[in-house]
Amino acid sequence: ISLFIALSMITEGADGVTLKELTNLLGCDISALRSSIKNTVLNNDYDNEFGRLRIANSLWLHKSMDFEENYVNTLSNDYNADIFHSTFDEETKKNILKWMNSNTFDFLNVKENDFDLSEIVLFLINSIYFENKWSIEYKKNNTTTNVFHKYDGDEDAKFMHHEVYGDYYMGEHFSLACDYFKNNNKITYILPDDGYNVEDILKDEEFKEYLSKSPINESCQSIPIHNIKGSLEEDAKRNGFIRASYAMDKIRK
Numbered sequence: 001i002s003l004f005i006a007l008s009m010i011t012e013g014a015d016g017v018t019l020k021e022l023t024n025l026l027g028c029d030i031s032a033l034r035s036s037i038k039n040t041v042l043n044n045d046y047d048n049e050f051g052r053l054r055i056a057n058s059l060w061l062h063k064s065m066d067f068e069e070n071y072v073n074t075l076s077n078d079y080n081a082d083i084f085h086s087t088f089d090e091e092t093k094k095n096i097l098k099w100m101n102s103n104t105f106d107f108l109n110v111k112e113n114d115f116d117l118s119e120i121v122l123f124l125i126n127s128i129y130f131e132n133k134w135s136i137e138y139k140k141n142n143t144t145t146n147v148f149h150k151y152d153g154d155e156d157a158k159f160m161h162h163e164v165y166g167d168y169y170m171g172e173h174f175s176l177a178c179d180y181f182k183n184n185n186k187i188t189y190i191l192p193d194d195g196y197n198v199e200d201i202l203k204d205e206e207f208k209e210y211l212s213k214s215p216i217n218e219s220c221q222s223i224p225i226h227n228i229k230g231s232l233e234e235d236a237k238r239n240g241f242i243r244a245s246y247a248m249d250k251i252r253k
Helices: 002-011 016-026 030-042 069-078 090-103 198-203 205-213 229-239
Strands: 051-062 081-086 122-132 144-150 153-170 174-180 186-192 217-226
Touching: 002 016, 002 030, 002 051, 002 122, 016 030, 030 051, 030 069, 051 069, 051 090, 069 081, 081 090, 090 122, 153 186, 186 198
Parallel strands: 051 081
Antiparallel strands: 051 122, 144 153, 153 174, 153 217, 174 186
16 A cells, blocks of 8 residues: 555656556556545544554655646645655755654654665655554464465464454455454455465456455454564565655656
């Protein structure tokens, strides 16, 4: 979702071939993107006894450059982006760090050496922070050790288990199950069958049909989940931030 929103903000400043490539990549035209992101940002923000959800965007612009006013206004009005004009000096870097860590409640604990502002005139940031309680909590004594399949090999890992009555769908090449949080949130797990991978399922016509119509059934299911908090923190520090670069035709005058 974070990468989708960031690329959508880039798409707002694109034109010509670049615009066509980005809208093809994201799967919808610019007006649909704008409406979808605005609705997502405005309707997914809470901080209560059950959890926190914050989706934040910001646009940092170098004072020495002129930028299309319509582009800046669109990000401010439709993406709820904070707009900053700066000289991209050390003070700017400190302000960016403060913005990042504040909007992620210091989860990633971003440091100054995690990114570089040299030779940059525009900096787009999206962050999503999600923390919530399960509707049906996982019990510690229902934790087991099993094989966790990673992209770079298998390893033993601890899995939490619980049973939940909810949405379930079994396709020809994949199965799908939902689990639920407080604050009316849910997560959908998609498991390819043996012999199929994620790319196969993304191209699967039945899966595409599911995404458009959501033909699901309700059932009682036992759901295992790997405790990934430590893995997320480790991956964030090891891999840094996702950076996407596209040549934009109309952002800068």
